[in-house]
Structure formats: structure tokens, C-alpha cells
Amino acid sequence: xxxxxxxxxCLIATGAIAHKPSDSYLTLERHGxxxxxxxxxxxxxxxxxxxxxxxxxxxxxxxxxxxxxxxIAAYALSRLDLASGGxxxxxxxxxxxxxxxxxxxxxxxxLSGTCPQPGPALSAEYxxxxxxxxxxxxxxxxxxxxxxxxxxxxxxxxAQMLGAGTAWQQLxxxxxxxxxxxxxxxxxxxxxxxxxxxxxxxxxxxxxxxxESFRGAFWDVARIVTAFTVAHSxxxxxxxxxxxxxxxxxVESAIALSVVLAAINNVFxxxxxxxxxxxxxxxxxxxxxFAGALRDLGLPTGSLALSLFGFNVGVELGxxxxxxVFLPAAFWLRGxxxxxxxxxxxxxxxxxxxxxxxxxxxxxxxAILPTVA
Amino acid sequence: MSCFCxxxxxxxxxxxxxxxxxxxxLPIDDGAVLERLPEKTDPSLRDVKRLRAALDRNxxxxxxxARLARRAIEAGRETGDxxxxxxxxxxxxxxxxxxxxxxxxxxxxxxLKQSTHDFPGALADLDRLIAANPRDGQALLTRATVxxxxxxxxxxxxxxxxxxxxxxxxVTIACDAASASVSxxxxxxxxxxxxxxxxxxxxxxxxxxxxxxxxxxxxxxxxAAAAEAHFRAALALDPRDPYLxxxxxxxxxxxxRPAEVVPLLKDYTRNDxxxxxxxxxxxxxxxxxxxxxxHRADLxxxxxAGGRRGDTLHRRExxxxxLEISGDSGRALALARENWRVQRESADLRILLSAAKAAGDAxxxxxxxxxxxxxxxxxxxxxxxxxxx
Numbered sequence: 001x002x003x004x005x006x007x008x009x010c011l012i013a014t015g016a017i018a019h020k021p022s023d024s025y026l027t028l029e030r031h032g033x034x035x036x037x038x039x040x041x042x043x044x045x046x047x048x049x050x051x052x053x054x055x056x057x058x059x060x061x062x063x064x065x066x067x068x069x070x071x072i073a074a075y076a077l078s079r080l081d082l083a084s085g086g087x088x089x090x091x092x093x094x095x096x097x098x099x100x101x102x103x104x105x106x107x108x109x110x111l112s113g114t115c116p117q118p119g120p121a122l123s124a125e126y127x128x129x130x131x132x133x134x135x136x137x138x139x140x141x142x143x144x145x146x147x148x149x150x151x152x153x154x155x156x157x158x159a160q161m162l163g164a165g166t167a168w169q170q171l172x173x174x175x176x177x178x179x180x181x182x183x184x185x186x187x188x189x190x191x192x193x194x195x196x197x198x199x200x201x202x203x204x205x206x207x208x209x210x211x212e213s214f215r216g217a218f219w220d221v222a223r224i225v226t227a228f229t230v231a232h233s234x235x236x237x238x239x240x241x242x243x244x245x246x247x248x249x250x251v252e253s254a255i256a257l258s259v260v261l262a263a264i265n266n267v268f269x270x271x272x273x274x275x276x277x278x279x280x281x282x283x284x285x286x287x288x289x290f291a292g293a294l295r296d297l298g299l300p301t302g303s304l305a306l307s308l309f310g311f312n313v314g315v316e317l318g319x320x321x322x323x324x325v326f327l328p329a330a331f332w333l334r335g336x337x338x339x340x341x342x343x344x345x346x347x348x349x350x351x352x353x354x355x356x357x358x359x360x361x362x363x364x365x366x367a368i369l370p371t372v373a
Numbered sequence: 374m375s376c377f378c379x380x381x382x383x384x385x386x387x388x389x390x391x392x393x394x395x396x397x398x399l400p401i402d403d404g405a406v407l408e409r410l411p412e413k414t415d416p417s418l419r420d421v422k423r424l425r426a427a428l429d430r431n432x433x434x435x436x437x438x439a440r441l442a443r444r445a446i447e448a449g450r451e452t453g454d455x456x457x458x459x460x461x462x463x464x465x466x467x468x469x470x471x472x473x474x475x476x477x478x479x480x481x482x483x484x485l486k487q488s489t490h491d492f493p494g495a496l497a498d499l500d501r502l503i504a505a506n507p508r509d510g511q512a513l514l515t516r517a518t519v520x521x522x523x524x525x526x527x528x529x530x531x532x533x534x535x536x537x538x539x540x541x542x543x544v545t546i547a548c549d550a551a552s553a554s555v556s557x558x559x560x561x562x563x564x565x566x567x568x569x570x571x572x573x574x575x576x577x578x579x580x581x582x583x584x585x586x587x588x589x590x591x592x593x594x595x596x597a598a599a600a601e602a603h604f605r606a607a608l609a610l611d612p613r614d615p616y617l618x619x620x621x622x623x624x625x626x627x628x629x630r631p632a633e634v635v636p637l638l639k640d641y642t643r644n645d646x647x648x649x650x651x652x653x654x655x656x657x658x659x660x661x662x663x664x665x666x667x668h669r670a671d672l673x674x675x676x677x678a679g680g681r682r683g684d685t686l687h688r689r690e691x692x693x694x695x696l697e698i699s700g701d702s703g704r705a706l707a708l709a710r711e712n713w714r715v716q717r718e719s720a721d722l723r724i725l726l727s728a729a730k731a732a733g734d735a736x737x738x739x740x741x742x743x744x745x746x747x748x749x750x751x752x753x754x755x756x757x758x759x760x761x762x
Contacts, residue, residue, distance in 0.1 A: 058413030063403030097397035102674035133459030
């Protein structure tokens with residue numbers, strides 16, 4: 001009965017929580033590719049995690065902390081991941097200092113790192129101490145362009161997207177990313193080129209003839225580009241909003257296949273008048289590819305629509321720039337033997353070969369070509 | 374980020390300074406003590422560390438996890454330190470989100486939910502436990518406690534009646550007195566409780582708990598001499614119980630004896646609730662102006678940190694701080710009203726009334742008056758507040 005009494009009392013305590021709970025204070029500041037920061041973690045929490053009180057006397061001395069400075073940095077850094085543009089931003093910590101907070105002494109880690117892939121948003125995943133104390137919180141101040149944002153990491157909210165600047169800056173950043181994605185994503189360019197190469201020609205009696213008017217060539221190009229745009233905008237939106245999701249290996253392989261088919265069609269023409277239909281059909285698949293890239297960049301919650309719109313606009317602008325360069329040049333060269341034989345036939349064959357290798361690489365998950373990015 | 378966050382941050386940096394940006398330093402002396410752990414004061418708290426290490430080696434061992442959680446909850450209660458409750462929750466991690474965990478994990482989970490003021494969550498777990506085993510004395514007592522805090526006195530007393538045959542009389546009587554004394558039966562509850570206390574208690578912790586309760590009831594009934602005697606008897610049994618120290622400090626503040634609060638609480642400044650009482654006492658003692666300023670700044674830092682992490686556990690205390698120290702009756706009333714939605718103890722009503730009076734909110738005063746009449750609450754301080762409207 002006595003043990004029951006003790007148990008009863010221990011378990012009905014009211015109003016018992018009265019100390020400051022476990023918090024860490026993280027400040028991150030981003031300047032372009034560079035990230036700097038400061039992280040204050042309480043010595044009591046560090047003791048619970050990696051035992052600072054080496055002699056077990058209930059007191060943590062500077063000597064005990066000093067002996068574990070490397071371990072403290074390693075422990076903390078292993079529980080914070082930053083990434084930008086889908087690539088990790090490795091962090092380093094200088095030797096820990098000490099600071100006195102209202103509830104005791106904290107180890108102060110000064111952080112620095114570089115993001116190899118600048119992106120509009122910085123994604124942060126914080127895992128400190130949640131395994132030891134699920135009520136722990138990481139209180140974050142994120143500074144960019146002189147503006148401070150705050151966020152709270154908890155066991156339930158470990159990952160945060162740290163947004164960038166004003167809505168306009170953010171929009172501009174996503175437009176920029178969209179442009180670069182189409183320019184650096186050779187598969188999209190090659191697909192588009194494969195469809196555009198014959199646009200300045202006409203297929204008559206089993207042979208290529210130069211198009212008669214620029215106007216006709218222009219409208220052919222416009223139809224193809226518009227069909228491609230409408231199609232990939234649909235699937236990009238559906239995928240970004242998580243309405244539809246397809247395995248990326250499947251998507252990437254299908255994109256490679258689309259390039260192969262479009263290029264082969266130029267050498268051994270099967271479809272000559274309805275190329276805009278092919279642009280639409282395969283464009284649906286390319287949209288899923290864009291969505292994967294956008295996901296890697298990070299979609300800040302709260303401005304999903306804005307970033308989606310910006311990225312899409314960027315993709316279109318990048319596409320228009322390619323068309324703007326391609327169309328006048330191709331139209332000028334359309335009557336030459338070089339254009340028909342070297343550019344159209346030879347170029348398409350080369351594109352088909354490259355895309356064929358991609359198809360094998362992506363479908364079977366093997367590396368054949370040296371990676372570009 | 375929402376405008377609210379931005380504004381809040383601006384206010385924070387403008388008026389309070391950012392505590393996290395203080396100047397870090399490199400200590401020179403290896404022997405410099407930077408931090409004292411709770412086990413420095415109470416070596417038995419090492420058990421928690423030891424059990425944690427054992428559980429790390431045998432994860433999923435429910436008996437070990439339950440022992441650790443129970444010991445950590447006990448440590449949390451003894452020290453008022455939420456880290457122990459957090460560690461208890463971590464020990465229960467495999468069972469924390471399960472719909473139907475084993476009884477021992479469920480009981481501890483309910484207890485932890487109660488300690489973080491998740492009363493509906495605690496009640497759901499307790500209902501399940503009691504449905505499975507109607508003779509689960511621990512679950513019944515815990516449920517009675519939660520129901521009392523929510524102001525559901527009849528339900529609480531029904532649970533107390535059910536444990537009569539499961540434990541010693543003092544537990545049953547104290548359980549019932551907690552509700553009866555604030556629902557129209559203060560005199561008889563006090564009489565029964567003091568009668569039971571006259572018999573030698575089997576357990577010092579139990580006696581201390583019951584003496585504290587008796588002190589609070591006597592204080593509410595306006596019998597200062599009896600209250601003082603009970604609090605002193607309780608302190609003799611356990612001079613370090615933070616709940617008791619807070620209750621006695623409140624008694625001393627009510628009796629306008631702030632000078633006695635200072636020595637009582639000066640070593641407990643880590644405990645926010647006790648630091649609040651110390652600040653309230655020092656505010657009335659002009660000779661302690663510098664100590665008051667330092668303690669006040671500390672307390673503000675902690676409320677600020679709590680606000681930043683989104684804590685709502687200490688609204689009662691923060692309301693008291695806002696009213697009595699900051700003199701911000703609007704904020705005090707807002708906090709007290711939010712607090713009243715969650716917990717309805719006599720102290721919660723008192724701060725609600727005080728804040729409503731200061732802010733001149735007649736509607737809240739009327740509501741509070743209705744509550745007092747409906748439940749026949751007997752509390753001298755509350756009666757005085759209502760009379761001097």
C-alpha cells in the first residue's frame with residue numbers, strides 16, 4: 001500500500017512544469033552562396049546527449065566542455081541539414097564558445113558554409129535532441145537581405161523552407177531558375193530542337209523543300225511551342241500540387257524516349273504535319289520532369305502558387321530565347337544542302353544517339369556518359 | 374512569414390533586445406563551473422541518466438521504459454524542470470502515438486499530457502484505462518485531479534469515491550477535499566481532512582501533499598493561522614517541493630510578508646513560477662531594488678523565450694506578472710481569459726477577476742461572479758475582489 005501512495009502522488013502533480021524548457025537558438029544568415037550562423041545549445045542538453053560532466057560530480061566545468069568541443073560540434077552539425085537548389089550546403093563550426101542565457105550556460109557554435117547550388121529558398125532540417133526530449137524546440141532566426149524571419153523547429157515540424165525576400169524577389173528568383181532549367185536541361189532543348197528543325201522545311205513527295213514564307217515557318221513553330229508549353233504547364237502544376245505523382249525514373253526515361261522518337265522522325269519521317277500533337281503529348285511528360293526540378297529547388301509553403309508561376313514563366317522565357325535564336329538562323333539556312341543534310345539529318349541522328357544513351361542510363365540506372373552538371 | 378511574426382519580432386528586438394545575441398566568451402579557467410546539473414542538488418536524479426543509458430541498450434523494453442518514465446516524471450515534479458517530462462515522453466516514444474498502448478504506457482502518457490495541460494488528451498487516455506480496469510486506482514485518482522482542475526467537481530468526487538477501497542483513507546479524503554472545498558463544502562472538507570491528518574501517516578510524501586492542500590483550504594477560508602501551521606508542517610516534511618514553496622509564498626504575499634519570501638525562494642530562481650513569487654516580493658521591498666531589476670529581467674527573458682517557442686503553459690503566471698509588475702491590465706486580462714478556458718482552479722479565477730477589475734471589464738466580472746455562485750466557491754480573496762467592485 002505504501003508504494004501505491006508514493007506512486008499516486010508522483011503521478012498527479014499539477015502545475016509542476018516551471019522551468020524554462022529545452023530550446024536552442026539558431027541564427028542563419030545567407031549572402032548569396034555563403035551561409036553563416038550561430039547556434040546556442042544549452043550545456044544541460046548537451047550533457048544529456050553526449051555527457052559533458054565527465055567526472056559525474058553534477059557540475060560542468062570549462063575544462064570538461066573544452067575536452068568535448070569537437071564532439072559538441074560534430075553532434076550538433078550531424079543534426080542540422082541545409083540545402084539549396086536540391087544540393088546540400090555543408091556546414092562547419094568553429095570551436096565552441098560559452099554564453100550565459102537566462103536559464104543557464106550555453107555552448108555557442110559559430111557556423112559557416114557554402115551552398116554549391118544557389119536557389120531561391122534554403123531548406124533546413126533540424127533534428128537536435130528530439131530523440132532525447134520531444135518537447136525540445138529549435139528557435140530559428142533567418143536573415144537574408146537584411147530581413148529577419150523567425151521559425152520554430154519541433155519534433156512535429158523538423159523541416160522548414162526558408163523563403164527568400166519579397167514576393168517580387170522570390171518570383172524573379174523562380175523565373176531565373178526556370179530559364180536556367182530549360183537551358184541546362186539538354187533533354188528539353190534537344191526535344192524542342194528536334195521538333196523545330198523541320199519547321200523551316202516542307203515535306204513534299206518524300207523530300208524536304210525549303211518553306212516558302214517566313215510567316216508559314218513562324219506559325220508552324222508557334223503551334224509546336226504553344227502545344228509543348230500548354231502540355232507541360234498542365235502536368236507541372238498537377239505534379240507540384242501533388243495531384244499526380246509519377247516515379248522520377250519512369251518520367252526521366254520517358255523524356256529521353258521522347259527525344260529519341262522526335263529526332264528519328266526527322267531522319268525517317270513518319271509524322272510530318274501533326275508535329276504539334278507530338279509536342280503536346282510528350283510535353284505532358286516533360287512537365288513531370290520540370291516538377292521534379294522545382295521540387296529539388298524547394299517550394300516555400302505559403303507561396304507555392306507564386307513559385308510555380310514564376311518557374312513556369314522562366315521555362316517559357318528560356319524556350320522563347322532558344323526559338324528566337326533558332327528560327328531566323330534556320331530560316332536563313334533552310335535552302336542550303338548543309339541545313340538539310342548536316343543540320344537536320346546529321347543533327348537529328350546525333351540527338352537520337354545521345355538521347356538513346358540517356359534512355360538506357362535512366363531506364364537501367366547506369367552511367368555511360370560523363371555527367372554535365 | 375506572416376505579418377504577425379514580423380511585428381512580434383520587431384517588438385522583440387526593439388524593446389527587449391535579443392537575448393540570443395549576447396556576447397559569447399571563451400572562459401579562461403578550466404576549473405570554472407559553467408553549469409550545475411540537477412543531480413548536484415539531488416544525487417538520486419542520476420537514476421534518470423542511468424535508466425536512459427539502460428534503455429538505449431534495450432530499446433523497446435516496456436518495463437524499463439516505464440521505470441524511466443516514472444522516475445523522470447517524479448524528477449520533473451520534484452524539480453519543476455520540464456526536461457525531465459520531455460525525457461519521460463522520449464522513453465514512451467514507441468507508444469506515444471499508438472491508439473491502444475499497454476496500460477502502463479497509457480497511464481504514463483496520460484500523466485504527461487496532464488503535465489503539459491493537454492487535459493482532453495489526458496482524459497481520453499484515462500477513460501480508456503478505467504474502461505479496461507474499473508479498479509485502476511491510479512487512473513481514477515489522476516482523472517479526479519484533471520477533472521478538478523477543469524472545474525468538473527461532481528465527476529471528480531465520483532472518481533474519488535471509487536478509490537476509497539483501493540488505497541489508504543488519507544488519499545481518498547484528500548482527493549475528495551480538493552473538489553469539495555471549492556464547491557460549497559469547504560468547512561466539512563477541511564474538517565475531514567484535518568481529522569485524517571491527525572492520524573500518523575504511512576508516507577511522508579502523502580502527508581506533505583495533504584498538509585499543503587489543508588493549508589490552501591484554510592487560506593481560502595480566511596483562517597491564516599491554521600493555513601500557516603499546515604504550510605509549516607508540510608515544509609518540515611519536504612522543504613524543497615516547488616508546489617508547496619509556491620503555495621506558501623503566495624500565502625506570505627497575501628499576508629503582506631514579502632521579506633519572508635526572499636529567503637524561502639532565493640535558491641530557486643531557475644523555477645519560473647518561484648522566480649515570479651520572488652520578483653513579486655522584491656517589488657515590495659525597496660532595499661532589494663537591484664536584485665528585483667535583475668530577477669525581473671531574467672523572468673521577462675524566460676517569458677519571452679516561452680512566447681517564441683509558442684508555449685502556453687504559464688499563462689496564469691504571465692497574467693499575474695503582466696498585472697502586478699508590468700501594470701498591463703489589458704494583456705493580463707487576455708492571458709487570464711485564455712488560461713481560464715483551459716484550467717479553472719481557484720487561483721485561475723482569482724487572476725481573471727483581478728485583471729478584469731483592473732481593466733474594467735464588467736462582462737468578465739459578471740461571468741466570474743456567476744461561476745462563484747453556481748459552484749458555491751468559498752475563497753476569501755475572491756469574495757473580497759467581488760465585494761469591492
